[in-house]
Amino acid sequence: MNHPATPAFDPSRWRKSSASGSDGGCVEVNDSITGVVGLRDSKLGETSPVARFDRDQWATWQDEIRRHRLDGENGAVSVTEHSAGWDVRVSATGEILRFTGFEVECFQQGVNAGEFD
Template sequence: MTATLGRAGWRISSYSSNGESCVDVDFTASGVEIRHSQHPHGPRIEFTADEWTAWLDEVGGGVVTNDNGAVTVRTYDGGWLVTAMRTSHELRYTIAEIDAFRRGVLDGEFSRENALAATP
């Protein structure tokens, strides 16, 4: 992956079973963006660095409080509907996709420092 225009490059959790279906994350000069890896041209949700840290704490802790300042999460059939607070963009993830993301969060795969260190 090559960083361009202040971006680290899109990445998914190493725990994603098929490597294609997961929370897709990119670190930008101003924060972080997520999208669904199966819909790369679909909606994106932006986080500031502080909001991202707060959301990772929620996801990693297994308790989504919706106090991160960027997104709200509602469950449906075991999956998540993630809605941006500023834009109302929505992303839907299955339980398997959320589990892979959470495992990656717990392993530090989505910390800004680790992601930028891994960018060539």
């Protein structure tokens, strides 16, 4: 049985929060696929695992971030907070994205500013 290929995100459409510096490490978001939002780690670039959210999951996750309640209601990722930052587990694959505290702070600022709505 053949399954359709998972659409690829447009590589030119990965973006980060305006609060992120130019040091290379950041949370990147891509919405180039209709109805889907991707999240990856810029430190890993093309080799980064990508968390895929449908629009409802993405809205729920942003709400979790704004409320500072990372309880996994979104269904796409679960987050473990620790002193060094976040481990974001992709529910569909089990892969882990690791973000530093600075990367998390910049991403949260972007979410709170509506940069990823």
